[in-house]
Amino acid sequence: MDVTLQLWIDAALTLMILSFLYRDNPFYKFAEHLFVGVSAAYLMAIGFWDHLVPNLLGKLFPSLMSGVVPGAVGRSPDYYYIIPAVFGLLLLTRLVDRWAWLSRWALAFIVGGSAGFNLPRFLDSDFIIQVQSTMVPLVVLDPAGNLLWGASFSHIVLVLGVICGLVYFFFSVEHKGILGHVSRAGIWVLMVTFGAAFGYTVMARISLLTGRMEALGAWLATMF
Amino acid sequence: MRRKIPLIITFIIGVVLVTGYFVTRGPFNTLYESFSDYFAIITVFAFILGGGSLLKIHLKRVSNRSTDWPYSVVTLAGFLVTLVIGLFKVGNPDGMGGEILAAGSWLRFLFDGVYNPLSATMFSLLAFFVASASYRAFRARTKEATILLSAAMVILLGRTPVGAWLTAWMPEILGFLELPNLANWIMAWPNTAGQRAIMIGIALGVIATSLRIILGIERNYLGRRE
Amino acid sequence: MRIPDSILHIDRRIIFLLIGAAVCIPLILQPRFQDSPTPIVQSIFDTVERLPSGSRVFLSFDYGPDTAPELDPMAKALVRHTMTRGHEVSFFTLFPEGLGQIKKITDNLLPVEFPEKAYGRDFVNLGYKAGLGGAINTMVVNFRTLINADAEGTPLDDLPMTADVDEMVDYAIILSLTAGDPGLKEWIQFAGDIAGIPVMGGGTAVVAPELYPYYPQQLVGLMGGLKGASEYESALVDRYPAYRNATMDATMRMGPQVVTHVLIVLLILLGNLAYFFGRSGRPGRNDRTDRADQADRRR
Numbered sequence: 001m002d003v004t005l006q007l008w009i010d011a012a013l014t015l016m017i018l019s020f021l022y023r024d025n026p027f028y029k030f031a032e033h034l035f036v037g038v039s040a041a042y043l044m045a046i047g048f049w050d051h052l053v054p055n056l057l058g059k060l061f062p063s064l065m066s067g068v069v070p071g072a073v074g075r076s077p078d079y080y081y082i083i084p085a086v087f088g089l090l091l092l093t094r095l096v097d098r099w100a101w102l103s104r105w106a107l108a109f110i111v112g113g114s115a116g117f118n119l120p121r122f123l124d125s126d127f128i129i130q131v132q133s134t135m136v137p138l139v140v141l142d143p144a145g146n147l148l149w150g151a152s153f154s155h156i157v158l159v160l161g162v163i164c165g166l167v168y169f170f171f172s173v174e175h176k177g178i179l180g181h182v183s184r185a186g187i188w189v190l191m192v193t194f195g196a197a198f199g200y201t202v203m204a205r206i207s208l209l210t211g212r213m214e215a216l217g218a219w220l221a222t223m224f
Numbered sequence: 225m226r227r228k229i230p231l232i233i234t235f236i237i238g239v240v241l242v243t244g245y246f247v248t249r250g251p252f253n254t255l256y257e258s259f260s261d262y263f264a265i266i267t268v269f270a271f272i273l274g275g276g277s278l279l280k281i282h283l284k285r286v287s288n289r290s291t292d293w294p295y296s297v298v299t300l301a302g303f304l305v306t307l308v309i310g311l312f313k314v315g316n317p318d319g320m321g322g323e324i325l326a327a328g329s330w331l332r333f334l335f336d337g338v339y340n341p342l343s344a345t346m347f348s349l350l351a352f353f354v355a356s357a358s359y360r361a362f363r364a365r366t367k368e369a370t371i372l373l374s375a376a377m378v379i380l381l382g383r384t385p386v387g388a389w390l391t392a393w394m395p396e397i398l399g400f401l402e403l404p405n406l407a408n409w410i411m412a413w414p415n416t417a418g419q420r421a422i423m424i425g426i427a428l429g430v431i432a433t434s435l436r437i438i439l440g441i442e443r444n445y446l447g448r449r450e
Numbered sequence: 451m452r453i454p455d456s457i458l459h460i461d462r463r464i465i466f467l468l469i470g471a472a473v474c475i476p477l478i479l480q481p482r483f484q485d486s487p488t489p490i491v492q493s494i495f496d497t498v499e500r501l502p503s504g505s506r507v508f509l510s511f512d513y514g515p516d517t518a519p520e521l522d523p524m525a526k527a528l529v530r531h532t533m534t535r536g537h538e539v540s541f542f543t544l545f546p547e548g549l550g551q552i553k554k555i556t557d558n559l560l561p562v563e564f565p566e567k568a569y570g571r572d573f574v575n576l577g578y579k580a581g582l583g584g585a586i587n588t589m590v591v592n593f594r595t596l597i598n599a600d601a602e603g604t605p606l607d608d609l610p611m612t613a614d615v616d617e618m619v620d621y622a623i624i625l626s627l628t629a630g631d632p633g634l635k636e637w638i639q640f641a642g643d644i645a646g647i648p649v650m651g652g653g654t655a656v657v658a659p660e661l662y663p664y665y666p667q668q669l670v671g672l673m674g675g676l677k678g679a680s681e682y683e684s685a686l687v688d689r690y691p692a693y694r695n696a697t698m699d700a701t702m703r704m705g706p707q708v709v710t711h712v713l714i715v716l717l718i719l720l721g722n723l724a725y726f727f728g729r730s731g732r733p734g735r736n737d738r739t740d741r742a743d744q745a746d747r748r749r
């Protein structure tokens with residue numbers, strides 16, 4: 001389709017959303033509601049064609065789908081895929097009040113699946129390996145045996161920072177006495193972390209705005 | 225049946241996926257492979273469910289003439305037009321067998337011309353609000369807030385050439401205090417320490433919750449008892 | 451010292467205008483800033499550089515248009531680098547919107563800058579797959595169960611580049627450009643830590659700080675936000691001077707970054723001065739500012 005038309009639509013929708021900066025208005029509401037509708041349908045269409053068609057329908061009905069899934073030609077149906085098809089359809093019963101309880105079966109599959117995936121992976125990647133990675137030498141020496149002050153200080157910050165942060169999150173014991181001091185240090189470490197996160201968030205938001213302003217610039221360039 | 229069967233399904237799926245992680249052969253592994261594949265397929269139906277719910281809610285709003293119902297018409301129109309174009313590959317130069325976002329297709333036009341600006345601009349609004357919030361709410365009221373503010377300022381300046389320019393006068397021995405170096409050091413050490421503490425805490429929470437779900441102790445996802 | 455009340459009651463739309471100007475003016479003037487890669491970015495560059503030519507690279511576009519201004523420059527820089535090195539790149543996405551981002555590269559960048567590269571031989575689009583971490587798990591356990599054809603439906607066996615790809619470990623490295631979940635975290639948890647494939651990539655500036663604990667044990671390298679992309683571009687230009695005249699999006703967008711960062715720091719300082727030295731000249735009389743905030747929110 002026409003690139004110029006696309007640029008004009010792009011610019012119009014961008015300005016409609018930006019108009020919210022002045023105040024809420026019908027143009028913003030129009031764009032916001034359009035976004036909701038278009039995005040929901042877009043996700044459905046992509047999910048259908050890129051996943052359901054090749055990975056479910058192409059396996060259940062290979063001869064029927066051979067026109068759109070070239071790899072399905074000559075393949076025999078894999079009837080095991082009736083299982084995810086049934087669970088998927090059960091999930092859709094949520095749309096009908098009378099049968100909505102059946103959707104719990106599919107939901108149970110998703111929740112059980114997520115729990116089953118997450119348990120060993122968080123244990124391994126986010127717990128065991130993280131603890132291992134924190135076990136660093138507190139005194140760092142160069143090959144000649146000289147103390148590396150900077151590296152040693154950084155390692156101490158890392159080890160103490162993780163310990164203090166964890167103590168702050170440990171709510172089973174009242175944070176009093178020495179535990180109170182450690183927990184307070186934990187808050188300071190977390191404040192540095194949140195400060196860094198804030199700085200990065202600003203960076204991210206400005207980048208997005210820059211992208212939009214560039215798009216508006218491209219539109220303006222078509223007029224001059 | 226309404227509650228017991230879901231609990232049994234959760235238990236079986238959970239146990240198979242946990243066991244399959246450690247046992248890499250035999251029937252457990254076959255089930256592990258299949259359940260993993262089925263899981264991905266079922267999640268696609270969640271998109272369909274989302275679209276269905278959207279349709280249901282906005283049709284209701286239009287039929288009841290609720291407040292701002294004309295905007296629901298916009299949502300419905302956007303949804304139905306995109307859905308028909310997407311599902312039937314309307315305007316796709318390669319027909320039904322072509323790639324869904326093929327160059328020149330109508331869905332590609334909708335993605336580039338409508339979805340792209342709406343999505344990108346919606347998030348870019350946050351740049352304005354984050355600046356306004358910084359001015360109004362980012363106060364060094366307490367010691368903790370001052371630490372947070374200082375770290376943020378070091379990162380903000382240190383991640384741009386201005387930081388290097390501002391501290392270029394520093395003698396070489398104090399080079400580690402130059403803003404870019406300080407910003408990199410904050411990210412690599414204190415930030416890593418704090419994020420790691422949070423990560424370990426979350427991991428323990430996820431492990432405990434997953435175990436409770438698989439064993440049927442945690443049942444909130446089933447909703448209220450009927 | 452006293453600061454007039456008008457500073458405390460400043461309309462937020464004035465701040466919006468300042469931010470708009472701080473972004474637009476540098477975009478028009480296009481100042482260029484020299485950058486140099488930090489070790490966390492350099493390690494990605496070195497890994498891609500050291501891979502033998504013709505290595506298989508898996509590049510996952512786990513983002514959509516909402517974060518594209520940050521991640522598109524990384525995608526371009528990585529594609530330029532991998533293609534220049536002669537690697538075979540498989541594009542993939544765990545985000546439905548990521549498909550559109552892949553198409554920007556395969557339809558706009560590759561035919562213009564690398565016309566000699568052929569689809570199916572040098573690069574391939576494996577499309578989108580749902581299932582979040584579950585999809586990665588399926589790929590690691592049995593790659594062909596999840597992906598048996600490219601985005602156009604052509605069987606992998608019919609494409610020279612993927613004909614002998616049977617497992618995830620057939621890829622030398624995994625690169626992910628991450629906007630959230632699923633992304634680099636899931637690639638580390640479900641592929642890197644299990645199958646031992648080196649994982650690296652870029653994240654939006656919002657996501658990047660959360661990924662630092664994985665570096666360097668589980669994550670080879672990380673580009674954080676536009677700055678990370680700019681560093682990668684500078685590494686690319688240093689190594690391949692032919693790119694000196696190419697459009698480097700991240701480097702160009704650093705202008706607005708610089709000005710807005712300075713503006714926001716000034717706003718924070720001004721806000722704090724107004725807070726501590728309000729009309730009374732004493733710290734703590736801040737209720738006017740709070741009331742102004744509330745009034746603004748109501749507006």
